[in-house]
Amino acid sequence: MKYLEEFRDPELARRLLDDIHGIAKGQWVLMEVCGGQTHSLIRNGIDTLLPDAIELIHGPGCPVCVTPLEVIDKALRIAAQPNVTFCSFGDMLRVPGSGEDLFTVRSGGGDVRIVYSPLDAVKIARDNPAREVVFFGIGFETTAPANAMAVVQAKRLGLKNFSMLVSHVLVPPALDAIMSSPHTRVNGFLAAGHVCSVMGYWQYEPLAQRFRVPIVVTGFEPLDLLQGIRMAVRQLEEGRYEVENAYARAVTREGNVPAQKLLSEVFEVTPRKWRGIGEIPNSGWGLSSAYREFDAAIRFDVTDINTVEPAICRSGDVLQGLIKPNECPAFGKECTPRKPLGATMVSSEGACAAYYQYGRFVSLESIG
Amino acid sequence: MCLGVPGQIKDIYERDGARMGKVDFGGIIKEVCLDFVPEVMVGDYTIVHVGFAITQLDEQSAMETLALFEEMGVLEEELLAAPEVGTSDESQSPRGVT
Numbered sequence: 001m002k003y004l005e006e007f008r009d010p011e012l013a014r015r016l017l018d019d020i021h022g023i024a025k026g027q028w029v030l031m032e033v034c035g036g037q038t039h040s041l042i043r044n045g046i047d048t049l050l051p052d053a054i055e056l057i058h059g060p061g062c063p064v065c066v067t068p069l070e071v072i073d074k075a076l077r078i079a080a081q082p083n084v085t086f087c088s089f090g091d092m093l094r095v096p097g098s099g100e101d102l103f104t105v106r107s108g109g110g111d112v113r114i115v116y117s118p119l120d121a122v123k124i125a126r127d128n129p130a131r132e133v134v135f136f137g138i139g140f141e142t143t144a145p146a147n148a149m150a151v152v153q154a155k156r157l158g159l160k161n162f163s164m165l166v167s168h169v170l171v172p173p174a175l176d177a178i179m180s181s182p183h184t185r186v187n188g189f190l191a192a193g194h195v196c197s198v199m200g201y202w203q204y205e206p207l208a209q210r211f212r213v214p215i216v217v218t219g220f221e222p223l224d225l226l227q228g229i230r231m232a233v234r235q236l237e238e239g240r241y242e243v244e245n246a247y248a249r250a251v252t253r254e255g256n257v258p259a260q261k262l263l264s265e266v267f268e269v270t271p272r273k274w275r276g277i278g279e280i281p282n283s284g285w286g287l288s289s290a291y292r293e294f295d296a297a298i299r300f301d302v303t304d305i306n307t308v309e310p311a312i313c314r315s316g317d318v319l320q321g322l323i324k325p326n327e328c329p330a331f332g333k334e335c336t337p338r339k340p341l342g343a344t345m346v347s348s349e350g351a352c353a354a355y356y357q358y359g360r361f362v363s364l365e366s367i368g
Numbered sequence: 369m370c371l372g373v374p375g376q377i378k379d380i381y382e383r384d385g386a387r388m389g390k391v392d393f394g395g396i397i398k399e400v401c402l403d404f405v406p407e408v409m410v411g412d413y414t415i416v417h418v419g420f421a422i423t424q425l426d427e428q429s430a431m432e433t434l435a436l437f438e439e440m441g442v443l444e445e446e447l448l449a450a451p452e453v454g455t456s457d458e459s460q461s462p463r464g465v466t
């Protein structure tokens with residue numbers, strides 16, 4: 001596949017690593033925003049090859065992880081109704097609500113289906129006019145255009161039996177919240193490449209200026225990540241704080257304009273709760289008034305559900321980079337991918353799952 | 369679930385008023401919505417997420433980035449290999465044949 005092998009070239013990776021070792025003088029903490037980046041970093045052992053003074057911490061960029069408990073509870077309530085076909089991306093099915101998960105609803109006789117694309121859910125609605133088809137519309141800015149398109153298509157087809165439970169989250173307000181916390185340790189960000197493919201990176205420029213923090217748009221292959229780290233460290237060493245693009249083959253400053261146009265038509269900015277973190281102002285998208293007839297929360301009258309999260313799981317601290325997964329007392333003991341306590345262990349892109357999968361049971365600092 | 373996968377566009381057609389295409393992901397062919405990348409043509413590479421192409425892969429930028437990495441290494445090697453001219457102990461400790 002094009003550019004996959006090239007951007008995994010070990011020889012070039014070595015050169016980038018040497019360069020990072022050469023330029024790094026200070027102690028810096030970088031946060032990679034996206035869970036996909038976390039997995040690539042850990043799988044390739046990049047965190048272990050960096051100079052000791054550069055620490056990587058993991059950000060909130062896993063949509064499965066940050067979907068709040070009450071939205072899961074709403075999904076469960078809707079999915080359990082006998083006339084409903086509930087469609088979702090596969091990785092949401094194991095995320096526990098305050099009781100069960102969507103798999104449990106399915107084994108109890110509920111019609112819960114995994115779809116690859118939101119358009120598949122629209123097709124199911126068209127083919128089954130007697131059933132109410134509900135799509136679980138979660139995700140960051142990467143996923144939102146696809147979900148927006150599904151609603152537009154349902155409207156175009158005049159479907160009365162399609163709706164969406166929408167819980168979209170937006171990255172820039174989350175970075176704002178992380179930097180505004182008095183406990184933040186973040187010196188620089190590796191921004192999520194595919195979110196920026198859609199939204200561009202102009203939105204990050206005010207953040208970089210306000211918090212004096214370098215933000216580097218970064219891809220997912222080892223060379224992409226090393227290049228992102230190198231650019232961020234170079235800025236920190238030179239005392240600059242700009243938005244730079246280390247993923248130019250897939251990202252432009254203005255982003256995907258047709259997608260942004262559709263997003264602003266279908267969605268409007270709302271406050272949004274993040275699992276483990278709490279409510280962040282202006283950090284979500286809900287359906288705009290022109291598309292509100294497709295809002296599953298209204299159609300199935302679940303807007304009143306309000307759930308409190310259990311105290312034992314530290315995933316909120318993990319998502320904000322305040323602790324590493326293996327610093328959670330439950331990690332690998334009460335909490336494993338087979339018996340997850342929190343969404344960061346459930347999701348295949350969650351930081352806790354990455355640490356478990358690649359055997360990071362003790363923190364690197366303690367090995368020295 | 370935010371990962372996008374690069375693939376090559378093999379076919380473009382219209383369905384239900386949407387621009388669709390067949391995309392080859394290293395041998396696996398899937399149907400993908402191309403509405404957000406109106407400029408792509410058959411043969412182009414794109415990044416696909418949940419059944420939607422979100423961006424065209426820019427070949428020139430990819431080659432430039434790779435060339436930059438190459439060049440960086442080459443420069444470094446040249447600097448290391450170059451003799452340090454003008455240092456006082458140059459004559460006592462020859463750095464090998466250059």
Ligand code: SF4
Pocket residue numbers: 312313314315316318325328329330331332335336340341342343344345346352
């Ligand atoms: S290890 Fe489990 S309990 Fe601890 S933060 Fe991660 S998901 Fe939550």
